[in-house]
Amino acid sequence: MTITAAADGSALGNPGPAGWAWYVSDDCWRAGGWPHGTNNQGELMAVLDLFRATAHLPGEDLHILCDSQYVINSVTKWMPGWKRKGWRKSDGKPVLNVELIKEIDQALTGRKYTFEWVRGHAGHDLNEAADDRARAAATAYQQGVAVRQGPGFVRAGDAAAAGVQTAPAAQQAPAAQAPPAAQAQSRQASSAQAGTRELIAEPTLFGESTLFAEPDLFSELEEESRAAAAGLDPEAAVVALERELLLPETRSDLGRTGVLLHPDFTEIGSSGRLWTRDEMMMALEDDPGVPAELELLAADRLSEGAVLLTYRSHTRTGTALRSSLWVLDGAQWRLRFHQGTPEA
Template structure:
């Protein structure tokens, strides 16, 4: 029998109070978190805890639904190369979230598993349930209240698996160990203790503050958004994951000039590999659609040709971020 579960993470402020959760059904789910973490930490922790919570059912296939391409690619594509390089990326820099990744690498041994990417916030029942519980855990840490940890992979879930196909049953001690909350060592450091790996922005996380000053103390939102759009078109910005993580909204989507739909994670990975060349911009309009929303339209000229572009910028309470972009080749 195949165990199908969704795994998700949440961070309020990213980084900020963080939560994680995996979900099979209302009788089989778990959640947890930390006072300070990132979305990617939560996503990875949800996957790690799912493997640990089902360790006593290692003979069963595990099908994991995940809306993070970073997590899927880390586990299924990048980890072997990182390990060969001593857990360093191709540019020689240390891999972010390495403690969680090492623990996941150990948890994979002897397991049969597949990952499936699902679009987040698109009405997928299991993904939405995991997302709700991860966000609730992050909110609990923000408010200083107890986290609803869930029933875990309890007797009812084990009975369902056993009814579907025979599988090894864990001893009471093994089952208790498998369902024990798991946290990486760095996540257990005091909140105001020594800086650790988890104090740094990870591969796709949003930084605490926007390091780019506003174009002027009295600059209008339209002027600020135009400056940010121009910055985002610079090759040195596009190849900087930390900076693109600031400029792109967590729910960013693009419809490219080829007609392809890009998610935030896919876009950032693509830009890191190929940031492109210089681009000239001719602003056509900057229209205020609301107090927190500006639609920027412009013509871009690059080596590959000209295109008409629309960018929807939203203010999240702290800074302006690009929520949606569409490009159309100009005839």
């Protein structure tokens, strides 16, 4: 038999009051959190608690629905290499959230499991239910009220599972599990709803977020991006990356946008609003917009490490003239600046 569950995390301010949740059904779910954490820690904690909550059923397949590429890649792709390198990444830096990841590594031993990526905030019933509960837990910690923990793993006809709960330590998620850098940093998030409205009202390329206090989080994704661009001249490489950023599936993927946006990225919208990299990413996760086609006008190499694109974007709502400045950051092309203006 296969257990299908969604796992999700939430952080208000990121870092800030944080929550996590996994969800099978209205009668089978669990949530928790802590006063200060990040969205990624919440996502990892949800997966960890799900493994622990189903540990009494080692013979059953676990099918985990997750909207975090970071979590999926951490567990299914990067973890073996991290272990071989003493829990360090390919660039030699320590793995972030390593305590949570080590505990997941132990919890999945002997288990049969698969991960499936689902787009967040796209109407997927299980994902939406997990997201609602994770956000409610984060809000409870923000307001200083009791968290609705849920019934745990209980299902009809499974008397052995009735009342099974994970260890209290998993519920409380000690602050020691949060990396010191994440504990030390706290940025004020802009309103995601406001960002979504402006994303629709004006032809900005991106939206709103507060995610990356530590931009080396996705160094493994950077390696894949560099490999994909190998063999292309700079102009062709950045045109391909710009086209990728016009896809909703890319804009909704925090891991991928974290790779492609420069840490100092800014955008000036047609309303005159100045968007930062962090502000962009949360709104995109909530509303990645509609697909757009790119009609290239020019790709000018300003220097060995800078390419300026000018192009016309076409969507079902109209066209816009856009300019994007891409810069070479190490071996990775990143978008440093963008501006869009609607055509009359």
